[in-house]
Amino acid sequence: MVRPVSDHALLQGTLAGDHDAFAELVGRYRNQITSYIYRMTNDYDGAVDLAQETFLRVYRAAGRYQTTHAFSTYIYRIATNLAISELRKRKRRRLVSLTGLLTSGEGQEPRDFDAPDERPLQDISLVEAEKRAVIKRAIATLPDKYRAPLVLRDVEGKSYDEIALILQTSEGTVKSRINRARNFLRDKMRNYL
Amino acid sequence: MMKWMECRATRREIDEGGEQLSAPALQHVASCAPCLAFQSERARLRELLTSLEPVTAPADFDFRLRARIAAQTEKPGLRSFFGGFALSTPPMAVAALVIVALGGSIVWIRQRGTKQAPPVAVNSPRQVKEGNSTATDKAAPPIAQTSAPEVTTATTDPTFRPDAPINVMQGRKPQFKDPGATRPATSSRDFNVSPVASIKQGQNPDAVYVSAPVKPMVLSLQDDNGATRRISLPPVSFGSQRLLVGSRVVPVSSTNDRVW
Numbered sequence: 208m209v210r211p212v213s214d215h216a217l218l219q220g221t222l223a224g225d226h227d228a229f230a231e232l233v234g235r236y237r238n239q240i241t242s243y244i245y246r247m248t249n250d251y252d253g254a255v256d257l258a259q260e261t262f263l264r265v266y267r268a269a270g271r272y273q274t275t276h277a278f279s280t281y282i283y284r285i286a287t288n289l290a291i292s293e294l295r296k297r298k299r300r301r302l303v304s305l306t307g308l309l310t311s312g313e314g315q316e317p318r319d320f321d322a323p324d325e326r327p328l329q330d331i332s333l334v335e336a337e338k339r340a341v342i343k344r345a346i347a348t349l350p351d352k353y354r355a356p357l358v359l360r361d362v363e364g365k366s367y368d369e370i371a372l373i374l375q376t377s378e379g380t381v382k383s384r385i386n387r388a389r390n391f392l393r394d395k396m397r398n399y400l
Numbered sequence: 401m402m403k404w405m406e407c408r409a410t411r412r413e414i415d416e417g418g419e420q421l422s423a424p425a426l427q428h429v430a431s432c433a434p435c436l437a438f439q440s441e442r443a444r445l446r447e448l449l450t451s452l453e454p455v456t457a458p459a460d461f462d463f464r465l466r467a468r469i470a471a472q473t474e475k476p477g478l479r480s481f482f483g484g485f486a487l488s489t490p491p492m493a494v495a496a497l498v499i500v501a502l503g504g505s506i507v508w509i510r511q512r513g514t515k516q517a518p519p520v521a522v523n524s525p526r527q528v529k530e531g532n533s534t535a536t537d538k539a540a541p542p543i544a545q546t547s548a549p550e551v552t553t554a555t556t557d558p559t560f561r562p563d564a565p566i567n568v569m570q571g572r573k574p575q576f577k578d579p580g581a582t583r584p585a586t587s588s589r590d591f592n593v594s595p596v597a598s599i600k601q602g603q604n605p606d607a608v609y610v611s612a613p614v615k616p617m618v619l620s621l622q623d624d625n626g627a628t629r630r631i632s633l634p635p636v637s638f639g640s641q642r643l644l645v646g647s648r649v650v651p652v653s654s655t656n657d658r659v660w
Contacts, residue, residue, distance in 0.1 A: 233462060242455035255458055259465050266469060342448055361449040367416070386415050389445060400444045 214278035222269045233262055236279070239363070240286050246358045247290035249347040257293060261286045276372055283365075283373045287355050294351050338399050345395035349388055356381050357388035407435050414439050 212231070220228030240261055245254035264285050265272075272281060346354060355374060359365040360381075371378045393400060410425045410432070421429070429435050458464075610619065610633075619631045 230462065233465060237457040237461050238455070241457040241461075245455045246452075251455070254455075255461065258457060259461070259468060262465055263468055263472065267472075338448070339452060342452060357449075361446055362452065382416055386412075389415065389442065392445060392449075393441060396445070396448065399448060400441055 215274050218265075218269055218272055218278060221266065229266060232265070232278075236282055237262070240282065243283065243358060243363055244286055244290045246343075246346060246362050247287075247354060248293055249343055253293065257289045258286070260289055277369070280369055280372045283359070284375070287373055291351050291355065341396055341399065342392075345392050348395070349391060353384050353388035353391065356384045357392075360385050361389075403432070407432060410435050411438050414442055 212228075214232065214235070217228040217232045221232065237258060241254055241258040244257045244261075245251055248254055248257070261282060265282055272278075346358065349357065356370050359370045359373060360367070365373070367378050367381050370381045374381065406428050410421075410428045413421055413425045414429075414435070429439055614635055616635060617633045619633055621629045621631065623629075
């Protein structure tokens, strides 16, 4: 039985100039990274571009990689930073933001204007499509610091300690943010729960 | 109060652990309707989130990535040399100032060299052959333009004076230097600034001075024995170094050592 080559070994091979090793790494993570960034940004073309930028950074910084953490943690951290940076750019490009209008209280996170859909349900297929659209929209309207842990946990299935390593924060903070994000989504998708 | 704390602990466990609850939490959920609702709500929400269609990378993902890597590794030297330096404004401004200062100093040095040796008279910046050397007069603008068909160039000989008489010495050739052999043909000297020494009629008893003929002239010479030699002199233009060097002006010798 052939034991699969570890990510560390593949990265070492990449560092030594083995292009096949890097291609294997890309093959292992391209769908995960693209999906994760897409859930964060809700823009497929931009997500593909950022996923490629993620692999580019891995390739360029292969020599600086430290094996103290898992490679998946490392690459997800790069992808998270790129996605959050992209979200901040979008916010700056926004001419008028409704964020400030829906601040419910001092010290609370501002919320974008996204009223719940009160229309009656239609055909099943349309309902399913609409449901997915609502979920995407609800995730997209989450504040950045809640969005990343929620996607990593409930969409990507990462453990709390790994999320804490990716986001470089404590495990307690991760749990708290995930709880808040779920409450936020519950309010958004009340008709589908 | 006790029930509220139990609810809080159970909901935290539901939120963190999902469906794998401890026995006390399961017992509490079974007896607490709000916590049961919370559990089903969270399960439904998790189900919704995981029901999203899978997203995959496009088929040409690897190809595009390889292209980007190749594009970035094409200029590694340039990137590593400039790095973040090239994009920052102050170093760019300093580099621009250095370039402008360098260019200005080159222009200043060239203009200074031109002022030291302006041409006396130039017809056009075309190529002028002087002896064996060839030079193109481009740098120095012409001071005096003439419409004469003959080529007029600046001389490089500081002792040369256009209006000076020809020095005819016995057994000696004219004291004209070959400008091409001593210095570049483009260099010139303005004799209005620094006059040259000239030998006038009567200063040297061994020399016979003849004014430069404007038209063809016949010169008769008589030696001590009464023999007479007649020499035809072509018109001589002192404006052209080429004519002088090209042996069209010949020394007039009383020793008859040359056949005319």
